[in-house]
Amino acid sequence: MNYQAILNIIEKDLVNYDDLGKVADYIPELAFVPRHKFGMNLACISGENFGFGDHQETFSIQSISKVFTLALAKKYAKGIWKRVDVEPSGNAFNSLMQLEQDKGVPRNPFINSGALVIADILVSTFDNPKQVLLDFVHEITNDTSIAYDEEVAASEKKTGYRNVALVNYMKALGNIRNEIDLVLDFYFHQCSLAMSCKQLANAFMVFTNDGILLHNNKQILKENSTKRINALMQTCGFYDEAGEFSFRVGLPGKSGVGGGIVAIHPDKYSVAVWSPPLNEHGNSEKGMRALEELTSLTGLSIF
Numbered sequence: 001m002n003y004q005a006i007l008n009i010i011e012k013d014l015v016n017y018d019d020l021g022k023v024a025d026y027i028p029e030l031a032f033v034p035r036h037k038f039g040m041n042l043a044c045i046s047g048e049n050f051g052f053g054d055h056q057e058t059f060s061i062q063s064i065s066k067v068f069t070l071a072l073a074k075k076y077a078k079g080i081w082k083r084v085d086v087e088p089s090g091n092a093f094n095s096l097m098q099l100e101q102d103k104g105v106p107r108n109p110f111i112n113s114g115a116l117v118i119a120d121i122l123v124s125t126f127d128n129p130k131q132v133l134l135d136f137v138h139e140i141t142n143d144t145s146i147a148y149d150e151e152v153a154a155s156e157k158k159t160g161y162r163n164v165a166l167v168n169y170m171k172a173l174g175n176i177r178n179e180i181d182l183v184l185d186f187y188f189h190q191c192s193l194a195m196s197c198k199q200l201a202n203a204f205m206v207f208t209n210d211g212i213l214l215h216n217n218k219q220i221l222k223e224n225s226t227k228r229i230n231a232l233m234q235t236c237g238f239y240d241e242a243g244e245f246s247f248r249v250g251l252p253g254k255s256g257v258g259g260g261i262v263a264i265h266p267d268k269y270s271v272a273v274w275s276p277p278l279n280e281h282g283n284s285e286k287g288m289r290a291l292e293e294l295t296s297l298t299g300l301s302i303f
């Protein structure tokens with residue numbers, strides 16, 4: 001398979017396509033990102049790597065970080081599934097209404113309420129969860145240059161009213177154990193992680209490769225754990241658009257409001273794409289198109 005040739009076609013087809021999406025601005029710092037940014041990187045299980053455009057430029061990974069924190073919680077904590085469910089939400093990522101219906105137990109770990117519970121679990125488990133998360137990301141990428149973007153974290157802290165509401169509501173119902181400020185500080189930092197498409201594609205290789213790191217052959221996550229996380233990415237990775245993504249692209253994946261999307265084909269490749277304008281569901285409009293084209297041109301989706 002000539003992946004680079006296929007990526008070149010995708011770039012040519014889409015680079016000048018100005019979609020109708022809107023760059024997220026509810027986190028003020030994200031509004032400064034130019035809408036024309038576009039990059040894509042594909043990492044193969046063989047160790048080869050292909051890319052185009054702005055694929056080596058870092059951006060705010062936002063909700064993509066929820067996959068890393070879930071992986072850490074599964075590795076180090078017990079009792080997660082008593083506090084968060086594993087069902088698709090069919091609702092917006094920051095829905096308050098559903099949480100009330102569900103009595104404070106979030107539908108899944110990839111919506112904000114679910115990720116806040118996972119953040120609470122990690123705050124309970126570690127003295128310095130921010131450092132543990134950073135060390136984990138450094139280990140899976142073999143790249144210690146990856147860092148939090150303190151300006152993005154501070155920006156979201158100023159305006160993250162919905163997350164403040166979600167965490168307070170769950171605290172009232174007993175599903176948050178720590179001080180609210182500690183949980184939010186960790187959550188806003190995980191979302192602020194700055195990574196490039198290339199770094200993300202390499203990071204997600206651990207989910208492609210059954211929990212084994214390509215660069216040193218270490219089994220860092222259990223195979224059973226990556227199987228479950230991949231299933232959740234398939235059913236819950238795109239909020240109320242998980243069905244559409246599955247239908248059009250046919251891969252497990254996760255999006256973020258920074259305009260990034262990562263998807264994996266188990267045992268074959270992981271791929272990351274970045275284009276800031278978002279559709280009405282908070283997913284990158286051009287990113288979804290690019291991934292749809294990738295699985296159509298390669299014939300490699302999981303279906």
Ligand SMILES: NC(=O)CC[C@H](N)C(=O)O
Binds near residue numbers: 063094163255256
């Ligand atoms: N979907 C996202 O990427 C949302 C993450 C963002 N930090 C928020 O909580 O609103």
